[in-house]
Amino acid sequence: MLKALQNRFKHSIYLEKSNILSLKEEEIFEAVKLAFDEGGTLLLDITIIDYLDFISPQKERFALIYNIRHKTFKQNLLLKCFLSEAKAQSVSSIYKAANWLERECYDQYGIVFEHHPNLKRILNHWQFEGFPLRKDYAITKGQLCTQSVNLMPEMNERLLEKGLITKDKEGNYSKCEKDLMFINIGPSHPATHGTIRNFCAMDGETVIANVSEIGYLHRGFEKSCENHTYNQIIPYTDRLDYCSATTNNVAFAKTVEEMLGLTLPPRAVAIRVLVMELSRIINHLVCLAAQLVDMGALTNYWYLYNPRETAYDFFSKLTGARLTNSYMRIGGMSYDLYEGYEDDLKIIMKEIEEGVSISLGMIEHNRIFHDRTQNVCPVSASEAINLGLSGPNLRAAGVQYDLRSAKPYYLYNDLDFDVIVGSVGDIYDRIMVRFEEINQSLRIMKQLLGNIPDGDICVNDASVVLPSKENVYGSIEGTMNHFKLIYEGVKVPEQEYYSCIEATNGELGFFIVADGSGRPHKVKVRAPSFGAMSAYTQMVEGSMLADAVLNLGSINIIAGEMDR
Amino acid sequence: METAYLIETVIKIVTILLVFSALAGIGTYFERKVLAFMQRRLGPMNVGPYGIAQVAADGIKLFTKEDIVPTNVVGPIFKIAPVITAATAFMAAAAIPFLPSFEIGGYVVNPIVSDINVGILYVLAVMAVGFYGPLLGGMASANKYALLSAARGAAVFISYEVITGLSLLAPLMMVGSFSLIDLNNFQIEGYWMVVYQPVAMVLFLIAGFAETGRTPFHLVANDHEIIDGFGTEYSGMRWGLFFIGEYANMFFYAFLISILFFGGFGDGSVLGAFALLGKVSFFFFFFLWTRAAWPDVRPDQLMWLCWKVLMPLAVINIVITGFVMMF
Numbered sequence: 001m002l003k004a005l006q007n008r009f010k011h012s013i014y015l016e017k018s019n020i021l022s023l024k025e026e027e028i029f030e031a032v033k034l035a036f037d038e039g040g041t042l043l044l045d046i047t048i049i050d051y052l053d054f055i056s057p058q059k060e061r062f063a064l065i066y067n068i069r070h071k072t073f074k075q076n077l078l079l080k081c082f083l084s085e086a087k088a089q090s091v092s093s094i095y096k097a098a099n100w101l102e103r104e105c106y107d108q109y110g111i112v113f114e115h116h117p118n119l120k121r122i123l124n125h126w127q128f129e130g131f132p133l134r135k136d137y138a139i140t141k142g143q144l145c146t147q148s149v150n151l152m153p154e155m156n157e158r159l160l161e162k163g164l165i166t167k168d169k170e171g172n173y174s175k176c177e178k179d180l181m182f183i184n185i186g187p188s189h190p191a192t193h194g195t196i197r198n199f200c201a202m203d204g205e206t207v208i209a210n211v212s213e214i215g216y217l218h219r220g221f222e223k224s225c226e227n228h229t230y231n232q233i234i235p236y237t238d239r240l241d242y243c244s245a246t247t248n249n250v251a252f253a254k255t256v257e258e259m260l261g262l263t264l265p266p267r268a269v270a271i272r273v274l275v276m277e278l279s280r281i282i283n284h285l286v287c288l289a290a291q292l293v294d295m296g297a298l299t300n301y302w303y304l305y306n307p308r309e310t311a312y313d314f315f316s317k318l319t320g321a322r323l324t325n326s327y328m329r330i331g332g333m334s335y336d337l338y339e340g341y342e343d344d345l346k347i348i349m350k351e352i353e354e355g356v357s358i359s360l361g362m363i364e365h366n367r368i369f370h371d372r373t374q375n376v377c378p379v380s381a382s383e384a385i386n387l388g389l390s391g392p393n394l395r396a397a398g399v400q401y402d403l404r405s406a407k408p409y410y411l412y413n414d415l416d417f418d419v420i421v422g423s424v425g426d427i428y429d430r431i432m433v434r435f436e437e438i439n440q441s442l443r444i445m446k447q448l449l450g451n452i453p454d455g456d457i458c459v460n461d462a463s464v465v466l467p468s469k470e471n472v473y474g475s476i477e478g479t480m481n482h483f484k485l486i487y488e489g490v491k492v493p494e495q496e497y498y499s500c501i502e503a504t505n506g507e508l509g510f511f512i513v514a515d516g517s518g519r520p521h522k523v524k525v526r527a528p529s530f531g532a533m534s535a536y537t538q539m540v541e542g543s544m545l546a547d548a549v550l551n552l553g554s555i556n557i558i559a560g561e562m563d564r
Numbered sequence: 565m566e567t568a569y570l571i572e573t574v575i576k577i578v579t580i581l582l583v584f585s586a587l588a589g590i591g592t593y594f595e596r597k598v599l600a601f602m603q604r605r606l607g608p609m610n611v612g613p614y615g616i617a618q619v620a621a622d623g624i625k626l627f628t629k630e631d632i633v634p635t636n637v638v639g640p641i642f643k644i645a646p647v648i649t650a651a652t653a654f655m656a657a658a659a660i661p662f663l664p665s666f667e668i669g670g671y672v673v674n675p676i677v678s679d680i681n682v683g684i685l686y687v688l689a690v691m692a693v694g695f696y697g698p699l700l701g702g703m704a705s706a707n708k709y710a711l712l713s714a715a716r717g718a719a720v721f722i723s724y725e726v727i728t729g730l731s732l733l734a735p736l737m738m739v740g741s742f743s744l745i746d747l748n749n750f751q752i753e754g755y756w757m758v759v760y761q762p763v764a765m766v767l768f769l770i771a772g773f774a775e776t777g778r779t780p781f782h783l784v785a786n787d788h789e790i791i792d793g794f795g796t797e798y799s800g801m802r803w804g805l806f807f808i809g810e811y812a813n814m815f816f817y818a819f820l821i822s823i824l825f826f827g828g829f830g831d832g833s834v835l836g837a838f839a840l841l842g843k844v845s846f847f848f849f850f851f852l853w854t855r856a857a858w859p860d861v862r863p864d865q866l867m868w869l870c871w872k873v874l875m876p877l878a879v880i881n882i883v884i885t886g887f888v889m890m891f
Contacts, residue, residue, distance in 0.1 A: 183708045191788050205712065205863055294788045296779055296860030302603040368780055368859050545712070546862045549789050 097388025194559030229489025244279035291553035332458025388531030391506025397425030489518025629800035649697030649809035664832030702794035713793025748828035
């Protein structure tokens, strides 16, 4: 993919460390097209960098970044171009995933994408004025929303697309021949698993068209990041995918560590893998339990939630918090494992195994369960990739994409586990993939238990890790070191860098622009739930109301991560 | 004689009303406890020993809650709908023999309000009228989820009325009477009806789940999809009446199944009376057990089940019964 692009665009500049290919503004659309033809089928992210007040002067104020992953999933490539004006061409005709991603760029930076089917705000509310992620927008300037948005125009466009209504010259829509009922599923509906508004056009109980409105949980994560030091951001990452907080901690810390060129001590790596797999299990348990309740299978909820409770006890013992762990630090982690953790973990793993097996026993051969889930809201492999799905949702469609095996990081190369794939991509597959992934995560944890090496839990680098308390209180260097690290933060050399891990819901990546100071110039999260939610509309149209509710659970939308 | 009869009937009616209103409350307590034990938790524990007074607390809460009638609802219909559900449920109880007849000081008491000769027909008819409660409540609520629930209710109840009727036809042909007492007595001489009519029993049971709206057919007020369905806009005791109606219906169904297919109270001895209560308790428990074990079906699947599986089965059952009786 890279070679083909370099051959085609001779003047392009490739930055090895950042994995960024810089192109001219007029070439970028063609380059994205070529990248797609050369096998770059998964569009991970589109974002903008605002270089206003950047430490080193740049050609233009805005730069546009495309992040594209190759179909072998082993490599990704970032395409970058500077924008002379605040506008670009939409790639939503190539990637369906681009639709929402471009809307986000417009929303946050005010970049207009030409030929975009529906360019309007997505994370910020419709009454918002200005573009919050621009550097000249003050972080303190919050804006209130006084009225909910009217989704009817968007719904009319959707119905027009489906040929159910027509539009005359004055722009008036005709009445639909079917007697449609418009209904809001959410933002406060028992089945929205967070705060999401799905506006559906119903024909009886069949969802004819759907329009989703997100952003109810938008709290300006990325803007906050630009105003905090790297270590201060870690508690914010907890709130992304709050069902598996440590995974987000690791994803962020790992990106920054790679930017700093740090290698973690083996013990730290092993602990990270261990807690990540445990949080993966917890997240899957939450997803499965909530989803089975949506189906009316109440009992499974407690069978799956009780072991999670024990796991949370472990987390609160280890990190001091049940949900928002903030366990990781740049260059290591906050605490070492406590004495006797192995026994606790063994009990937890036994409980999880038992919970999973009895819960599976209740549904595995249940005809009602099969009828409710099999061939319901299916999405084919190629569609799923184009829609930007990742993680269990993509694997359920039969795509063998797991960063842990495709591009192994940490210990995953030496650990023995299977990548679980489905075949149809329906709700049944998504449930079963998650059930089996719990077992695989248990398998990984079993291999790690008893094999965690001794040693430090943080890198031995005074410019990254806080000195010990004895040092802080006992020596002037220690005090100074502590003071500087707290006040100025870990200084990351100027660069643009993307790194990712396989989080519970898919590829969780951080794209960070560092300017050499202790605070990032820009942070962009590639959030798996965002892609999943943008695919939701296509998945549910044509199915029943009951299926739409189930499907929302099955793609495991975590609003904290989607809305940021 | 006339006065005595009148007094006796009034006493019976009041007893049934009190007992089954209370049973609805106690039924919720048992439901919560049974589900809790199946789900490895404790259930209500705080009010009274083992949470037994939870029922009273819930009752007080329901009675003292503000009665909200939203702005856009169709007032009179909205207000009367819960009454229809509760009232018809109790009216149906008039033809059900709850216990064998017994003597108090030489006076014979028949624990049935009225042994009319079309007993079972009356019970089914009145129960069917009860479905106007959810239907009207849902339609009058000015709420789209309530409307969906009313539509679901209309489809489900009418379809499953057919199954209930057809499944009962075969046993009725064998007995040759609509009276529930005759149906009970028929089983004293021979075996239980379930031995002759196992298919009818299964069909009647399934239809019972659909008509009382219990899991796996918990569609009309499925909180995961359509919030509380027809009950969404109701509060306080109006909602409570729906609830009492639903639970009373569950008990009456349990009585009907026990009497129709499982021998009823047998020859009328004390043992038979206790046996009947045991059977009723078992079927009530069965309703709860299913709720703990199974997910819900989808509305269209429920319709599919009704028209393509259960109805043909019921008809075949009637035809076979007819042939066997002829030859």
